[in-house]
Amino acid sequence: MNPSLWMEWAPLLWKGLVTTVQVALLSGVVALFLAVLTGICRLSKYKLIRGIAYVYVMLFRGVSLLVLLFWVYFSLPALGIEFSAISAAVLAFGLNYGAFGSEIVRSSILAVPKGQWEAALALNLTPAQRMFRIILPQAVVRMLPPINNLMIELLKATSLVSFITLADLTFQSQILRGQFFGNTIELFTIVLILYFILSSCITLVARLLERKLSAGRM
Amino acid sequence: MSTTVQEREPHAVSGGETALPIVKYNDVKKSFGDLEVLHGINLEMRPGEKIAIIGPSGSGKTTLGRMLMTLEEPTSGTIEVDGELLWHMERGGKLVRASEAHLHRMRTKIGMVFQHFNLFPHMKVIRNVTEAPRKVLGLSKEEAHERAVEMLRKVGLEDKLDVYPSKLSGGQKQRVAIARALVMRPKVMVFDEVTSALDPELVGEVLEVIKEIALEGEMAMMLITHEMDFAREVADRVIFGADGLIVEEGPPSELFENPESERLQSFLRRMN
Numbered sequence: 001m002n003p004s005l006w007m008e009w010a011p012l013l014w015k016g017l018v019t020t021v022q023v024a025l026l027s028g029v030v031a032l033f034l035a036v037l038t039g040i041c042r043l044s045k046y047k048l049i050r051g052i053a054y055v056y057v058m059l060f061r062g063v064s065l066l067v068l069l070f071w072v073y074f075s076l077p078a079l080g081i082e083f084s085a086i087s088a089a090v091l092a093f094g095l096n097y098g099a100f101g102s103e104i105v106r107s108s109i110l111a112v113p114k115g116q117w118e119a120a121l122a123l124n125l126t127p128a129q130r131m132f133r134i135i136l137p138q139a140v141v142r143m144l145p146p147i148n149n150l151m152i153e154l155l156k157a158t159s160l161v162s163f164i165t166l167a168d169l170t171f172q173s174q175i176l177r178g179q180f181f182g183n184t185i186e187l188f189t190i191v192l193i194l195y196f197i198l199s200s201c202i203t204l205v206a207r208l209l210e211r212k213l214s215a216g217r218m
Numbered sequence: 219m220s221t222t223v224q225e226r227e228p229h230a231v232s233g234g235e236t237a238l239p240i241v242k243y244n245d246v247k248k249s250f251g252d253l254e255v256l257h258g259i260n261l262e263m264r265p266g267e268k269i270a271i272i273g274p275s276g277s278g279k280t281t282l283g284r285m286l287m288t289l290e291e292p293t294s295g296t297i298e299v300d301g302e303l304l305w306h307m308e309r310g311g312k313l314v315r316a317s318e319a320h321l322h323r324m325r326t327k328i329g330m331v332f333q334h335f336n337l338f339p340h341m342k343v344i345r346n347v348t349e350a351p352r353k354v355l356g357l358s359k360e361e362a363h364e365r366a367v368e369m370l371r372k373v374g375l376e377d378k379l380d381v382y383p384s385k386l387s388g389g390q391k392q393r394v395a396i397a398r399a400l401v402m403r404p405k406v407m408v409f410d411e412v413t414s415a416l417d418p419e420l421v422g423e424v425l426e427v428i429k430e431i432a433l434e435g436e437m438a439m440m441l442i443t444h445e446m447d448f449a450r451e452v453a454d455r456v457i458f459g460a461d462g463l464i465v466e467e468g469p470p471s472e473l474f475e476n477p478e479s480e481r482l483q484s485f486l487r488r489m490n
């Protein structure tokens with residue numbers, strides 16, 4: 001590939017990459033937070049809390065992510081609630097992926113053997129201590145592989161933000177395609193590789209966490 | 219109810235005839251769905267008393283112990299621990315289900331060791347034993363550590379403090395579980411077939427530890443077991459249960475030498 005071409009593309013691709021990472025990271029944090037919160041709430045002994053969490057999961061798991069994104073960015077302002085493009089993106093992605101993550105959290109908690117709850121209760125730990133000190137640390141190890149998948153899905157889905165004018169990696173590649181239509185092979189190969197590198201980073205972090213958290217246990 | 223206990227005269231620590239029961243089941247029934255598995259149990263344990271509960275599998279022994287540990291709620295009847303109702307509270311002259319706060323307070327008197335150990339796999343041995351003293355009893359790190367080491371020494375595992383449970387043998391795991399329960403200093407402890415999941419050659423070390431604890435005396439012990447020699451040696455009293463009822467009870471010498479009921483006779487024949 002022509003090095004001067006690379007020099008011309010690099011600034012735009014870099015800016016796009018930064019935006020993609022920003023959206024993915026922020027959305028990931030929101031999604032994980034919602035996933036853990038509502039995943040635990042799904043197992044609450046209070047019907048109302050369980051119900052609210054259930055409705056959240058059903059609702060946001062079942063809607064089109066792109067339409068949700070449009071709705072947050074274009075429809076909410078009509079109700080007087082305005083978001084910057086990046087906030088709208090983080091909210092939409094967070095809500096949608098949080099709903100999927102919620103199921104992962106819930107099923108990982110349920111997969112911790114019943115005897116762990118019982119031993120914790122026999123030692124007179126409070127319900128919150130049982131959850132946060134005994135059950136959740138064990139559930140997290142089970143969660144990591146599916147959460148890793150989910151975060152990679154999220155990363156790839158961030159390319160939708162180009163529809164609400166956010167200049168992410170996909171958006172920038174479209175701009176460049178307009179100017180360099182003779183080099184689309186090189187261009188999109190590079191973009192594919194960049195996404196691949198980003199998702200590899202996610203997997204790397206997940207693996208490291210998994211190794212650290214399961215140290216000595218198996 | 220708690221006041222009446224204190225008004226009476228102090229009792230002998232280890233089960234004198236005058237001692238008030240530490241545990242009392244009053245016509246306790248338990249059903250799972252439509253299936254009634256305990257049909258009205260009346261049972262008393264004196265402070266410090268060691269009772270062995272024997273009987274065929276499926277007769278409701280585990281359920282009996284789990285109700286004392288507050289893991290299963292009786293369908294009817296009441297359980298008293300140390301003179302207070304366990305699962306109930308009095309409200310305006312009526313018995314209502316106890317609050318979580320009441321259960322929490324009552325649980326400080328009760329401990330349990332499980333058939334499958336249930337150690338916390340993400341914590342080293344020492345943390346398994348210090349976790350509850352720190353978080354439940356509010357002991358300082360040093361106090362909890364000291365107490366935990368003392369208990370682990372008692373079960374012969376003071377050299378395994380910094381090891382994860384996965385690296386231990388079954389017998390060692392169960393001894394850690396015993397230390398973990400003991401460190402809370404309960405007044406009564408349930409041992410539910412604690413050697414049933416062990417390889418035969420590891421049973422002895424666990425039973426030895428339990429015998430030593432029994433000799434110390436002050437803690438009442440409910441030993442649900444299939445080890446008849448162990449029951450005979452350790453128990454002050456043996457309870458034979460079958461089909462959700464107590465069929466026969468008495469001192470081990472009588473019960474094992476002269477079983478009255480046909481059920482117990484055939485059960486003992488099968489065990490030997």
Ligand SMILES: Nc1ncnc2c1ncn2[C@@H]1O[C@H](COP(=O)(O)OP(=O)(O)O)[C@@H](O)[C@H]1O
Nearest residue numbers: 250251255273274275276277278279280281282
């Ligand atoms: N959680 C449960 N749900 C339904 N049935 C149960 C449950 N726990 C125990 N049982 C039933 O209750 C009966 C007594 O069980 P258990 O107390 O475990 O007996 P044991 O310990 O003497 O073998 C058995 O028939 C068992 O299948």
Ligand SMILES: [Mg+2]
Nearest residue numbers: 279280281411
């Ligand atoms: Mg049993």
